[in-house]
Amino acid sequence: MKILGIESSCDETAAAIVEDGANILSNVVVSQIDIHSEYGGVIPEIAARSHIEAIQPVINKAFKDANLAIDDIDAIAVTHTPGLVGSLLVGTLAARTLAVVHNKPFYPTHHLKSHIYANWLSGYQPEFPLLAAVISGGHTQIIYMERHDHFEIIGTTRDDAIGECFDKVAKILGLPYPGGPSVANVAKNGNPDKYHLPIPHVDGLDFSFSGIKTAVLRAVQKELNLPITTPSHELKDHLSAEQIADFAASFQKTAVDILLKKLQTATETRKVKSILLAGGVSANQALRDELQKRFAKDYQVFYPAPQFSTDNGAMVASAAYYSIQAGDPYSDPYQLDISPRSTIY
């Protein structure tokens, strides 16, 4: 079964054709990073306009790269929640139009579920039951899955998402957007034990990441002997490259530790065979290494190939394939609605 997957929930316009949930026939991603980096974050209005420009060429290229025509595909899948409203509208409208005009089965997918299915794209078949850490710019969740298409949120952030925290710390340190890769990059040269950042206590399997961002801010102010009233954007000019690297490394180590400690607790409440990382932050090498170190002897551990960690259309097609296999019905493209927020998979 060949599925066209379309993704436009944030700042990547993407389309891919995937066979049977894992065999990637094409994968096209146009990122808007260069456009938004000037502003230090995603500007929703600009993102929507950029998607409008990119969506048709991206879909055309996905067909061209796969050497296929629309008649060759069996279904169309698209991200319809969660994400930026204007961005979601562009991808869903393109997908609905194609489905109606070419009379194709239509399948809306949940963005975070798609991130989890990025793990199936590298030829792996993670065994159930499993825990998936969904760690992106907008979400931080621990999901328990007993089987395909069963998703139970057992832990979530009470404030910032982990990716958002990387992005905010990058801003304090004067590193370019998106913050995650920038922090990871300079952290390679830093001492992760240089600055002690407190780990917040949160009951159960929930997270809090806003405190650690503030802890970095206070630690930088203290290091520079500046008052706590000093605005965060004024700090970067006073930091040396060595201090930036040490702060980045210390923050990254703490963020990874917070996440993996909760995953450890989750394994004590649910008996699982596999542990998966999913979402943009799963690209973080320090996190991948530490996950291996702490969990690989007792569990099968998985993370997507780097190009499938961040937003892409292949994961959308894969998620749709496994949902269809699990018996989920197709949707009416005339009836589809988008939703910026969604906690239900």
Ligand code: KG4
């Ligand atoms: O999944 P994603 O592409 O978009 C959302 O659904 O949000 O995730 C983007 C997030 C951003 O916060 C970005 O800074 C973070 O993923 N990210 C990383 C890395 N690569 C991307 N965070 C830490 N380390 C990385 N290497």
Ligand code: ZN
């Ligand atoms: Zn995403």
